[in-house]
Amino acid sequence: MPMRGLSRVPAVLLGCAWLACAGAQPQTPPARVPASLAQRLAACTSCHGSASTPPAAIGSGGERQYFPRIAGKPAGYLYNQLVNFRDGRRQYPLMTWMVQHLSDDYLHEIADYFSARHAPAPVLDRATLPAAELERGRQLVTRGDTALKVPACIACHGERLTGALPAIPGLAGLPRDYINAQFGAWRNGSRHALAPDCMGTIATRLSLADVSAISAWLASEPLPLDPAPAAQLARPLPLACGSAPENKP
Incomplete structure (x- = not known):
């Protein structure tokens, strides 16, 4: 008998009664991202x-x-x-x-x-390396090392180290740990670029001490006021680089 009585109650009223008893509230639709x-x-x-x-x-x-x-x-x-x-x-x-x-x-x-x-x-604090090591880093970045057949970093990454269009990255403002990690990846073969892989070649010619000196000097050099990459390099690259074929030597 009770069931027959309930059957006469509209379903919508039963639903409202259930919500009231349960203490439920209508959910607000989530905000659209x-x-x-x-x-x-x-x-x-x-x-x-x-x-x-x-x-x-x-x-x-x-x-x-x-x-x-x-x-x-x-x-x-x-x-x-x-x-x-x-x-x-x-x-x-x-x-x-x-x-x-x-x-x-x-x-x-x-x-x-x-x-x-x-x-x-x-602008990161200059690394606490002996002055001679920092000077070695400055030398490699700005002049390179002809005995090791390592060109200066500025020869590829620009005089201001801000890179060049269309595909050469800047080095100024990069954390030292990141620079060290990338040299390590090139040295152990876990990072590659399109052949010829110029950075892979350069990394194998540098000692760990040289890598440390380069990263310390680069990481503590302030960015120039205008950090935008140059429209183009002032001269061709010193060695062939597959990721920048438009600047071929």
């Missing part, structure tokens, strides 16, 4: 710096002492590195995981986005 490129690249800026991390600029590298500054780097260089991570020429599991399924067009879009950001980088 904007489908902007900046939102989709939040995974990148969580490491490489966002507008909310000091210094307050996207891609600046933030306060961390390892992740490189990517803001304002040449789009061609950023694209080449994304492809290298995707295709296995560079080894860093987090980067590989993020880009392994992305198309060339999407990688170009990411590279263009970060190359258009012009962010300051923190």
Whole structure:
């Protein structure tokens, strides 16, 4: 009998009564996340710096002492590195995981986005190395070493060490740990570029002491007031480099 009585009550009223008894409240629809490129690249800026991390600029590298500054780097260089991570020429599991399924067009879009950001980088304290070691770093960066067949860093990365369009990166403002890690990756074969791999060749000609001196001097040099890459190199590269064929020697 009671069941027959309930059957006459409209279903909607039964539903309302159940909600009242349960103390449930209608749920507010979740806020829509904007489908902007900046939102989709939040995974990148969580490491490489966002507008909310000091210094307050996207891609600046933030306060961390390892992740490189990517803001304002040449789009061609950023694209080449994304492809290298995707295709296995560079080894860093987090980067590989993020880009392994992305198309060339999407990688170009990411590279263009970060190359258009012009962010300051923190000036790091000069490394506490003996003066002679820092001078060795300055010598290698600005003059190279003919006996080792190592060209000066400025011969490829520009007089101001801010790189050159379309695909040569700047070195100023990079953390010392990052620079050391990349030299190590080239030396042990876990980082490659398109052949001929000029940096792979140079890295094998330098001693660990020379790498340490270079990274210490570079990491503590302040960025110039205008850190934008040069429109082009003043002269051809001193050796063939597959990632910058337009600047062939």
